[in-house]
Amino acid sequence: xxxxxxxxxxxxxxxxxxxxxxxxxxxxxxxxxxxxxxxxxxxxxxxxxxxxxxxxxxxxxxxxxxxxxxxxxxxxxxxxxxxxxxxxxxxxxxxxxxxxxxxxxxxxxxxxxxxxxxxxxxxxxxxxxxxxxxxxxxxxxxxxxxxxxxxxxxxxxxxxxxxxxxxxxxxxxxxxxxxxxxxxxxxxxxxxxxxxxxxxxxxxxxxxxxxxxxxxxxxxxxxxxxxxxxxxxxxxxxxxxxxxxxxxxxxxxxxxxxxxxxxxxxxxxxxxxxxxxxxxxxxxxxxxxxxxxxxxxxxxxxxxxxxxxxxxxxxxxxxxxxxxxxxxxxxxxxxxxxxxxxxxxxxxxxxxxxxxxxxxxxxxxxxxxxxxxxxxxxxxxxxxxxxxxxxxxxxxxxxxxxxxxxxxxxxxxxxxxxxxxxxxxxxxxxxxxxxxxxxxxxxxxxxxxxxxxxxxxxxx
Amino acid sequence: xxxxxxxxxxxxxxxxxxxxxxxxxxxxxxxxxxxxxxxxxxxxxxxxxxxxxxxxxxxxxxxxxxxxxxxxxxxxxxxxxxxxxxxxxxxxxxxxxxxxxxxxxxxxxxxxxxxxxxxxxxxxxxxxxxxxxxxxxxxxxxxxxxxxxxxxxxxxxxxxxxxxxxxxxx
Ligand code: SF4
Ligand code: SF4
Numbered sequence: 001x002x003x004x005x006x007x008x009x010x011x012x013x014x015x016x017x018x019x020x021x022x023x024x025x026x027x028x029x030x031x032x033x034x035x036x037x038x039x040x041x042x043x044x045x046x047x048x049x050x051x052x053x054x055x056x057x058x059x060x061x062x063x064x065x066x067x068x069x070x071x072x073x074x075x076x077x078x079x080x081x082x083x084x085x086x087x088x089x090x091x092x093x094x095x096x097x098x099x100x101x102x103x104x105x106x107x108x109x110x111x112x113x114x115x116x117x118x119x120x121x122x123x124x125x126x127x128x129x130x131x132x133x134x135x136x137x138x139x140x141x142x143x144x145x146x147x148x149x150x151x152x153x154x155x156x157x158x159x160x161x162x163x164x165x166x167x168x169x170x171x172x173x174x175x176x177x178x179x180x181x182x183x184x185x186x187x188x189x190x191x192x193x194x195x196x197x198x199x200x201x202x203x204x205x206x207x208x209x210x211x212x213x214x215x216x217x218x219x220x221x222x223x224x225x226x227x228x229x230x231x232x233x234x235x236x237x238x239x240x241x242x243x244x245x246x247x248x249x250x251x252x253x254x255x256x257x258x259x260x261x262x263x264x265x266x267x268x269x270x271x272x273x274x275x276x277x278x279x280x281x282x283x284x285x286x287x288x289x290x291x292x293x294x295x296x297x298x299x300x301x302x303x304x305x306x307x308x309x310x311x312x313x314x315x316x317x318x319x320x321x322x323x324x325x326x327x328x329x330x331x332x333x334x335x336x337x338x339x340x341x342x343x344x345x346x347x348x349x350x351x352x353x354x355x356x357x358x359x360x361x362x363x364x365x366x367x368x369x370x371x372x373x374x375x376x377x378x379x380x381x382x383x384x385x386x387x388x389x390x391x392x393x394x395x396x397x398x399x400x401x402x403x404x405x406x407x408x409x410x411x412x413x414x415x416x417x418x419x420x421x422x423x424x425x426x427x428x429x430x431x432x433x434x435x436x437x438x439x440x441x442x443x444x445x446x447x448x449x450x451x452x453x454x455x456x457x458x459x460x
Numbered sequence: 461x462x463x464x465x466x467x468x469x470x471x472x473x474x475x476x477x478x479x480x481x482x483x484x485x486x487x488x489x490x491x492x493x494x495x496x497x498x499x500x501x502x503x504x505x506x507x508x509x510x511x512x513x514x515x516x517x518x519x520x521x522x523x524x525x526x527x528x529x530x531x532x533x534x535x536x537x538x539x540x541x542x543x544x545x546x547x548x549x550x551x552x553x554x555x556x557x558x559x560x561x562x563x564x565x566x567x568x569x570x571x572x573x574x575x576x577x578x579x580x581x582x583x584x585x586x587x588x589x590x591x592x593x594x595x596x597x598x599x600x601x602x603x604x605x606x607x608x609x610x611x612x613x614x615x616x617x618x619x620x621x622x623x624x625x626x627x628x629x630x
Contacts, residue, residue: 049577050574051577051579051580052574052579052580053574135578135581136577139577139578139580139581140577284581285581285583286583287511287512287515287516287568287583287584287585288511288515289508289510289511289512289515289582290511292510292511292578292581292582293510293511293578296510296577296578368541368570368580369580372580395572397539397541397570400541400542400567400568401542401563403541404565404593404594404597408593408597408600408601411601412600412601412604415601415604415605416604416605416608419605419608419609420608420612423612433612437609437612437613440612441609444605444609448601448602448605451601452598452601455594455597455598455601456594458566459565459566459591459593459594459597460566460591460594
């Protein structure tokens with residue numbers, strides 16, 4: 001495990017440890033977001049059906065989405081999960097408390113979550129299931145509200161059945177991609193010295209103590225090497241009597257190189273996210289009205305055809321093309337590795353590419369539609385209120401002349417990072433840098449071609 | 461080592477990147493000549509839920525554009541990115557929009573009057589040729605990726621060694 005190139009933030013900003021050790025840290029975040037979440041559901045259910053006039057649509061799918069994918073995930077990884085309101089009612093029920101650590105175990109039925117589902121597949125299919133309805137969810141306040149409410153209810157049910165955040169870890173469709181893309185973040189929660197953990201048998205961070213709960217994400221910080229499943233809830237910082245858990249700054253994308261934890265379910269998440277960024281750019285940002293109508297379910301056969309192609313592109317077309325590319329890479333580089341494993345490993349090159357593609361997509365979405373938020377703040381239900389005097393503020397897209405530069409810049413950065421990652425991954429399987437380079441070339445070609453497609457969609 | 465010597469040592473090591481940066485600046489600033497004479501283009505543009513017909517318009521820089529803007533179902537709007545032109549039209553009425561295409565690139569025209577559920581995604585594309593931003597972006601991407609691969613080639617595995625840090629082999 002790499003321990004160099006890390007800056008321990010808690011050492012440089014000592015008062016931060018005090019804040020993170022406080023039991024108020026997470027409740028302050030979650031209670032604030034829960035307020036907006038509840039407002040989004042209530043406005044969605046009872047407010048105007050006009051999406052761009054409804055708080056539930058504008059604040060969830062433009063403001064929150066923009067913050068999440070442009071700022072939070074790239075810079076702070078999973079920190080959103082520490083603030084997320086969705087699993088909060090369930091967690092409070094389990095804990096029978098909000099702030100203080102109650103004595104005893106969590107109140108649940110203590111069922112065991114099926115082993116076969118302890119991976120990202122549920123999140124993959126959940127995301128796709130939502131994605132095929134996205135044109136409807138993103139524009140109909142009521143549907144969007146039911147979806148959010150549904151998430152929260154599933155969270156509550158799972159919290160009653162199972163201990164800890166089973167919903168976040170294995171079910172939440174948003175959590176899946178946040179986890180994958182948090183591999184890129186320049187920040188991590190890790191132990192400072194794994195040797196201390198190896199000899200510290202009480203393992204307060206797993207079982208909890210009077211100050212904190214055991215890791216709600218079912219992770220052992222002592223061996224944590226990647227961000228994917230750490231919800232940054234900071235319970236282990238509170239729990240660890242040795243003060244061994246810290247927050248590090250680190251080089252961007254460090255986790256991509258942790259070879260032993262690469263898995264096919266995560267690889268598929270990378271395929272799905274990249275394919276969805278492409279398809280959303282075509283359907284939502286493209287000029288093809290008929291396609292939008294099909295996605296919008298103008299007729300059932302149209303929507304079925306759309307959903308079929310959408311799923312095919314996600315589950316077969318993109319992974320299939322990538323597998324062919326990997327086959328070529330294996331031949332050129334002479335890499336002796338089963339194809340499935342090499343595809344899985346190389347799929348992590350699509351993490352930086354996918355993340356920057358989503359950022360490029362979101363620049364367009366957020367910069368164009370962000371101004372709706374100003375009006376909606378004053379009139380969240382669209383009932384004609386004027387709370388802050390901004391209801392009449394006009395829709396004003398901004399940054400459109402900057403957009404080509406922003407999108408080209410971010411896509412190029414993602415592409416270069418992805419190509420470099422491909423070289424490093426190839427290098428993990430061959431001691432000869434020249435062979436690694438040869439092996440990486442087809443993957444570099446794939447990544448560059450995908451970048452061209454995005455550029456064509458946005459600028460061409 | 462003096463600062464100058466350090467800079468030279470760095471350049472010797474990273475000359476590929478320097479060439480790449482020079483080429484990238486070159487492709488971003490190289491003047492692209494205008495090959496066509498400006499014309500007057502009259503375009504009939506119809507808006508209906510949730511599309512424009514035509515959904516894509518090609519013109520050239522310097523062209524004078526006259527758009528006859530109509531709506532065939534409900535009230536729609538027209539907002540042209542990059543030009544800031546805005547208009548509103550009701551069914552049965554034709555509005556005329558006139559402008560000179562001064563900037564090259566792809567500019568989206570969008571409905572600017574709330575017209576239904578998919579209103580925020582009602583988009584058309586005006587491409588003002590030669591589409592400099594697009595071709596420069598493509599050239600920039602090609603230069604960048606070739607520079608990176610050349611750097612990896614000439615650095616003979618330094619990136620590879622770096623990669624093995626933090627790696628737990630499968
Ligand atoms: S409580 Fe602290 S020292 Fe003990 S195992 Fe957990 S992180 Fe390591
Ligand atoms: S490892 Fe620590 S910060 Fe991460 S989820 Fe577990 S308890 Fe929370």
